[in-house]
Amino acid sequence: MGENTKAYVELKHINKTFGNYKASDDVNFTVEKGKLIGLLGPSGSGKTTILRILAGLENADSGEIYIDGKQVNEIPASKRGIGFVFQNYALFRYKTVFDNIAFGLKIQKKSKAEIKSRVDELIELVGLKGLEKRYPKQLSGGQRQRVAFARALATQPQLLLLDEPFAAIDAKVRKELRSWLRELINQVGITSIFVTHDQDEAIEVADEIIVTNKGKIEQIGTPVEVYSNPQTPFVVQFLGEPVTIKDFNQFKGFREKTKGDRAIIRPEFVTVTKKNEFNPYPVTTEEGIVERVAFRGNSLELTIRVHDELLLANRQIGQELIKEGEHVNVFLQRLYLVDDHGQNVAIAVNEALRQDESVVI
Numbered sequence: 001m002g003e004n005t006k007a008y009v010e011l012k013h014i015n016k017t018f019g020n021y022k023a024s025d026d027v028n029f030t031v032e033k034g035k036l037i038g039l040l041g042p043s044g045s046g047k048t049t050i051l052r053i054l055a056g057l058e059n060a061d062s063g064e065i066y067i068d069g070k071q072v073n074e075i076p077a078s079k080r081g082i083g084f085v086f087q088n089y090a091l092f093r094y095k096t097v098f099d100n101i102a103f104g105l106k107i108q109k110k111s112k113a114e115i116k117s118r119v120d121e122l123i124e125l126v127g128l129k130g131l132e133k134r135y136p137k138q139l140s141g142g143q144r145q146r147v148a149f150a151r152a153l154a155t156q157p158q159l160l161l162l163d164e165p166f167a168a169i170d171a172k173v174r175k176e177l178r179s180w181l182r183e184l185i186n187q188v189g190i191t192s193i194f195v196t197h198d199q200d201e202a203i204e205v206a207d208e209i210i211v212t213n214k215g216k217i218e219q220i221g222t223p224v225e226v227y228s229n230p231q232t233p234f235v236v237q238f239l240g241e242p243v244t245i246k247d248f249n250q251f252k253g254f255r256e257k258t259k260g261d262r263a264i265i266r267p268e269f270v271t272v273t274k275k276n277e278f279n280p281y282p283v284t285t286e287e288g289i290v291e292r293v294a295f296r297g298n299s300l301e302l303t304i305r306v307h308d309e310l311l312l313a314n315r316q317i318g319q320e321l322i323k324e325g326e327h328v329n330v331f332l333q334r335l336y337l338v339d340d341h342g343q344n345v346a347i348a349v350n351e352a353l354r355q356d357e358s359v360v361i
């Protein structure tokens with residue numbers, strides 16, 4: 001790609017080795033201006049390394065880095081126009097909220113009046129009015145992260161990098177903060193890349209997700225694309241709540257045209273009905289025995305044995321209860337067929353649904 005695209009950020013063939021570990025293994029991606037990108041991958045997969053190389057805090061062994069069409073390999077971190085937010089708040093403990101946010105502006109030797117007006121504006125933006133004089137230890141975790149955002153935005157960077165910004169925050173506040181972040185970034189319109197190993201976070205917030213594994217990029221796409229059409233065995237296994245089925249040919253509806261080393265199924269593709277409930281696909285429905293029922297707050301998670309394989313399914317609260325030991329109807333909508341040698345993934349749709357489709361067409 002390069003010069004002819006709208007890419008605002010571009011990494012080309014980035015490699016980085018620590019000792020004998022390849023933390024970046026031929027990393028290539030582009031980011032369009034104004035987009036929010038989620039870097040998603042397991043611990044040690046090289047997410048932070050990518051951010052640090054992009055920011056100029058780490059040198060790549062080889063490869064090129066472009067920001068706004070300009071190669072920045074030789075440009076020092078402080079001159080790349082990048083704002084940073086890290087997971088461990090990293091605020092200055094002995095500075096007030098105001099002075100934390102003002103820090104970069106002071107370094108740039110802005111006038112007092114200019115600093116005051118910009119900091120006031122940011123405090124308003126991140127919703128911390130009235131807390132200007134507090135010290136970090138007098139703030140909640142969520143408030144501290146808001147200060148960190150304001151500080152990162154103070155000098156009007158063109159690119160914002162966020163490394164697990166919510167990692168230290170409890171689940172409920174974390175959820176609030178991520179929608180807040182999404183809105184804030186929309187409002188400011190700043191190109192942003194944020195690292196997370198929480199798939200819900202990436203799926204909910206990002207315009208595009210980049211999945212990393214062992215220093216490599218496995219897949220890039222919108223949350224819907226990556227979640228619904230995983231392209232590699234790793235991505236299938238990483239997203240959603242995957243359950244492996246070894247002997248999938250014994251399942252009705254998947255007996256022909258199914259090739260692969262194993263199949264992966266997610267709970268949302270398993271429909272469970274009680275014996276007395278309506279079953280639209282009797283021909284390709286299996287019988288299963290419920291081994292476990294777990295309460296998950298807004299749903300029940302069922303573990304069901306079918307043909308000696310254990311499947312997971314969800315059932316909404318409010319429907320007639322299903323009990324452990326009960327015989328139920330189990331319908332598998334689709335499987336991901338994984339070919340481990342070829343690193344391929346194919347989707348197999350239950351025959352009954354395929355027939356449905358052909359009727360509709």
Ligand SMILES: Nc1ncnc2c1ncn2[C@@H]1O[C@H](COP(=O)(O)OP(=O)(O)OP(=O)(O)O)[C@@H](O)[C@H]1O
Nearest residue numbers: 018021023041042043044045046047048049050197
């Ligand atoms: N400065 C360093 N020296 C040696 N090894 C390093 C260094 N930085 C990173 N690594 C190694 O490179 C690999 C990738 O690390 P990185 O921090 O990029 O992973 P990550 O995806 O951010 O993981 P996490 O989710 O745990 O933060 C790891 O195996 C790590 O141990």
Ligand SMILES: [Mg+2]
Nearest residue numbers: 047048049163
């Ligand atoms: Mg990291």
